[in-house]
Amino acid sequence: MRWPSLLTIRRWHFYAGLFCIPFVLWLALTGSIYLFRPQIEALIDRPYAHVIPAAAPRRSAADQVAAAVAAVPGATLHRYQLPDTPEQAVQVIVGQAGRETRVYVHPGTLAVLKTVGEQDRLMRIVFRLHGELLAGDVGSYVVELAASWTIVMILTGLVLWWPRGGGLAGVVYPRLSAGGRRFWRDLHGVTGFWVSAMALLLLVSGLPWAKSWGSYLKAIRTVAEGSAGRQDWTIGSGGAGTAAMADAHAEHGGMRMAHPAMSYAPLDRLIATLRPLDLAAPVLIAPPTGAGEPWTAKSDAADRPRRTDLTLDGASGRVLTRTDFAQRRPIDRLVGYGVALHEGQLFGWLNQLVNLLTALGLMLLSISGVVLWWRRRPSGSLGAPADRDRVTSWPAAVSIGLLAVALPLFGLSLLVVLALERLLLRRLPEVRVWLGLSPIRAGAARSPAARSPGDC
Numbered sequence: 001m002r003w004p005s006l007l008t009i010r011r012w013h014f015y016a017g018l019f020c021i022p023f024v025l026w027l028a029l030t031g032s033i034y035l036f037r038p039q040i041e042a043l044i045d046r047p048y049a050h051v052i053p054a055a056a057p058r059r060s061a062a063d064q065v066a067a068a069v070a071a072v073p074g075a076t077l078h079r080y081q082l083p084d085t086p087e088q089a090v091q092v093i094v095g096q097a098g099r100e101t102r103v104y105v106h107p108g109t110l111a112v113l114k115t116v117g118e119q120d121r122l123m124r125i126v127f128r129l130h131g132e133l134l135a136g137d138v139g140s141y142v143v144e145l146a147a148s149w150t151i152v153m154i155l156t157g158l159v160l161w162w163p164r165g166g167g168l169a170g171v172v173y174p175r176l177s178a179g180g181r182r183f184w185r186d187l188h189g190v191t192g193f194w195v196s197a198m199a200l201l202l203l204v205s206g207l208p209w210a211k212s213w214g215s216y217l218k219a220i221r222t223v224a225e226g227s228a229g230r231q232d233w234t235i236g237s238g239g240a241g242t243a244a245m246a247d248a249h250a251e252h253g254g255m256r257m258a259h260p261a262m263s264y265a266p267l268d269r270l271i272a273t274l275r276p277l278d279l280a281a282p283v284l285i286a287p288p289t290g291a292g293e294p295w296t297a298k299s300d301a302a303d304r305p306r307r308t309d310l311t312l313d314g315a316s317g318r319v320l321t322r323t324d325f326a327q328r329r330p331i332d333r334l335v336g337y338g339v340a341l342h343e344g345q346l347f348g349w350l351n352q353l354v355n356l357l358t359a360l361g362l363m364l365l366s367i368s369g370v371v372l373w374w375r376r377r378p379s380g381s382l383g384a385p386a387d388r389d390r391v392t393s394w395p396a397a398v399s400i401g402l403l404a405v406a407l408p409l410f411g412l413s414l415l416v417v418l419a420l421e422r423l424l425l426r427r428l429p430e431v432r433v434w435l436g437l438s439p440i441r442a443g444a445a446r447s448p449a450a451r452s453p454g455d456c
Contacts (some may be wrong), residue, residue, distance in 0.1 A: 003143035009156050011385040011436070014373070015417075021366045022144035028359040029367075031202075032129035035344040035352050035359075037123045038302060044122065047112055048089035048104050057187045058107040061090075061271055062264035067110040068092035068103035075101065080267060082274065082283040089113050093284075128237070134268030136237040141409070147203050148410035152403070160324060181375055186235035188368040195361035198354060205338030211236030212409055223330045233339055262287060270295055279334055280306040294320055302345035304336035384436040393413065398439045 033040075042049075052058065061080065068090075069075050075094035075451025083090055089104040099119040105111070118124060123135075133139035163171050172193065173184035207213040214235035221231070270285055280301035288295055294311040303306050304325065311320045325336060337346065376431040377383030425431050 006160065007385050009159050013153060013156035013160060014384050016149045016156065018373075019367050020150045020153050021370060023143065024150055024362050026133075027146075028141070028362045030126055032356055032359045033121065033392055034130055037126075037343070041123055042119075049085075050087045051089045051113065052087055052108045054086040056108055056291055058086075059110055060265075061267035063110060064090045064105045064107060064398050065092055065264045065267060067105050067112060069094050071103050071105075071112045071115055072096050072101050074273050077264065077287050079284040079286050082271065082285065083107070083279070084281050093118065103450075131206075131209055132237050140209075140211035140236040144207065145409045145413060147210070148407040149413070151200060151297055151407065152201050152410065154192070154196050154203075155403075157189075158196055161189045161193055180194060181372070184368050184371050184375070188365060188372055191361050191365045191368065195358050195365065198358040199362055201338075202342055202355065202358060204399075205335075205342040207232055208335050208339065209235065210431050213407070216408060217331070219337075221329070225329050225331060231335075232307065232328075233335060266295060266314035266317070270297065270312050270314070273312060273317045273319060274310075277308075279308055288314065302340070302343060303392060304340040305333075305346070307336070381434055382436065386436045 012026070026281060036211045065077055065080055069077060069092075072094050073096070075090065075096035078100060079093040080093040086107075088107075090107050092103045092105060094101055094103060102116050102118055102121070103112060104114040106113055107320045119128075127135050131140060133142060135142070161171070168174050170182075170186045170189065171188060172368070174180060174190045175193075176186075178186065208217055218231065218235065227238065231334075264287075267285065274283060274285070274297055279299040280303065281296075282300050282301050284298050286296045295314050297310045297312060307325050309323045312318065313320055325333065340346040341351065342355075344355045373383055400414070401411075404414060420435065425435060426437055431437075
């Protein structure tokens with residue numbers, strides 16, 4: 001059996017784009033902002049970066065934590081963030097009734113300088129806008145569905161772009177002087193070529209956060225590597241950016257738990273142990289979850305391959321266990337590299353620049369696609385390429401099947417779309433014509449929607 005015609009591929013490319021473009025624009029915009037999270041958060045925290053001279057006397061970490069806990073009635077310590085410099089305000093994350101609050105404490109006077117809910121921080125809001133549309137798990141499903149169809153859109157777009165004779169003009173560089181539809185077609189095709197590889201990497205590397213695909217990966221991880229264990233990324237709307245300790249500290253993910261009365265005195269011993277280790281900032285120290293349990297510390301660096309997890313003995317301050325990134329499971333390391341790449345932190349400012357250019361390219365790709373569609377859309381029709389290829393193609397069926405296994409929401413939604421088309425849309429004459437589902441009669445004049453693949 002042969003592959004489907006270019007007209008059929010163009011049709012699926014069109015419908016994928018029609019659904020995806022609003023989400024692509026939204027994800028590209030919010031993702032571009034989140035790329036610069038380290039710089040933005042440093043700017044927000046600038047008033048608290050130099051609150052005390054480096055040589056000035058300061059209170060113990062235990063006193064600092066006590067002041068932070070007292071600032072939020074009924075709260076308990078969740079994490080103590082090791083200051084990057086002696087001049088910084090101390091940041092302590094406390095929890096009360098399932099809500100986490102970040103408290104900025106003056107290290108010398110113990111004055112509370114600022115309190116802010118973890119989920120109310122600007123970049124946490126941007127993160128949730130980007131990953132779940134501020135709609136919790138429902139939004140996560142929607143974003144995952146859009147990402148899955150965007151992958152289909154890019155793959156079908158590459159098939160349509162593939163050179164079929166001629167030179168490099170309109171293939172690797174646009175003919176800017178061409179004008180009209182050719183200009184927009186070149187701009188669309190060439191931009192798609194240059195951004196496709198990085199766009200696919202960003203889409204795939206973002207899927208582990210999604211509610212459905214992340215759970216799918218977790219199940220595969222359990223089957224492939226035994227016990228699921230603790231993972232270093234959140235799934236869906238369950239968790240804050242610093243809640244990677246959530247599996248070891250259930251309350252950090254928002255669950256309530258009983259805390260035994262405890263002393264914060266071990267903190268100073270633990271800090272003395274951790275300082276010489278020179279872990280990548282920020283370093284978070286969390287208390288035991290029960291009697292006899294160890295303290296934990298974690299490098300929560302945005303560049304995830306630099307992260308380290310430790311358990312420590314509160315009485316002596318010594319390190320009990322240490323797990324560096326290289327010691328993690330293969331799937332966890334692969335996801336860690338992907339997440340760091342996705343967030344623009346894997347290879348410094350160059351990673352941010354490449355991601356930003358990719359996001360801008362996706363915006364240009366979306367806008368040019370809309371212009372092409374609007375310019376060629378006939379009156380009284382959606383403008384979808386006509387559905388004339390009804391020949392079964394086993395290579396295409398196998399490819400779609402493999403893609404559906406890799407992207408379950410895509411597979412499920414595809415079945416829904418095909419069933420809706422066959423059982424309903426084709427039975428409504430006006431809808432059938434508007435969607436381009438009616439066969440084209442031999443000898444009939446072609447509408448702009450039924451032009452040959454090379455016309456677009």
